[in-house]
Amino acid sequence: MRAREFGAELGGFAVVGLCAYLTDVGLFLWLRGPLDPMAAKALSFVAGCAVAYTGNACGPYRMRGRAAGGRLRRVVVFVLVNLAGAAVQLACLGISRHGLGLTSARADLVAGAGVGMALATALRFWGTRTFVFRVGRGGGAARAPAGDGAEANARAPGAT
Numbered sequence: 001m002r003a004r005e006f007g008a009e010l011g012g013f014a015v016v017g018l019c020a021y022l023t024d025v026g027l028f029l030w031l032r033g034p035l036d037p038m039a040a041k042a043l044s045f046v047a048g049c050a051v052a053y054t055g056n057a058c059g060p061y062r063m064r065g066r067a068a069g070g071r072l073r074r075v076v077v078f079v080l081v082n083l084a085g086a087a088v089q090l091a092c093l094g095i096s097r098h099g100l101g102l103t104s105a106r107a108d109l110v111a112g113a114g115v116g117m118a119l120a121t122a123l124r125f126w127g128t129r130t131f132v133f134r135v136g137r138g139g140g141a142a143r144a145p146a147g148d149g150a151e152a153n154a155r156a157p158g159a160t
Contacts, residue, residue: 012060013125016052024048045086053078061133074132081127085120092116 001009024044031040053075089112096102096111129135 009060009129010125013056013128016055016059017121017124019055020048020052023051045082049079049082052082056128056133061128064129064133064135078128078132081124081132084127085124088120088123089113089116092119 024047026044027047028040028044031043035043056078057074092115093108093112096107102108102111
């Protein structure tokens with residue numbers, strides 16, 4: 001993959017991630033009044049995952065993964081990748097609070113929303129491109145099944 005293609009993929013992933021993050025936070029803040037905060041967070045997490053999956057499937061990964069398993073498999077793996085990212089954020093917060101004894105609001109913000117978010121985003125990017133919207137055999141994007149209506153990817157120069 002060329003640097004320009006990788007940059008476009010990373011940029012698209014970032015834009016989708018920002019939209020998903022805003023959905024998650026906005027819905028959480030809206031629901032946490034009438035609902036228990038845990039229930040509000042669970043619902044906002046699901047909504048954020050839905051926005052992220054849809055955005056990635058229609059955006060940067062629209063031509064990938066269609067031949068590599070069905071939509072249900074991709075959704076399940078996507079949710080698992082996102083849960084792993086959430087676990088990374090919680091682990092960073094837990095290490096900061098319980099391992100290092102840093103309990104201030106600033107330390108929580110740095111550990112959970114700073115370091116944890118950076119590591120979780122890297123994990124989500126890698127997991128999404130590696131396991132959810134996989135590259136097909138031969139290094140190119142997986143081709144859509146015939147009759148899908150999706151455009152086939154152009155062959156790489158020199159490919160036979």
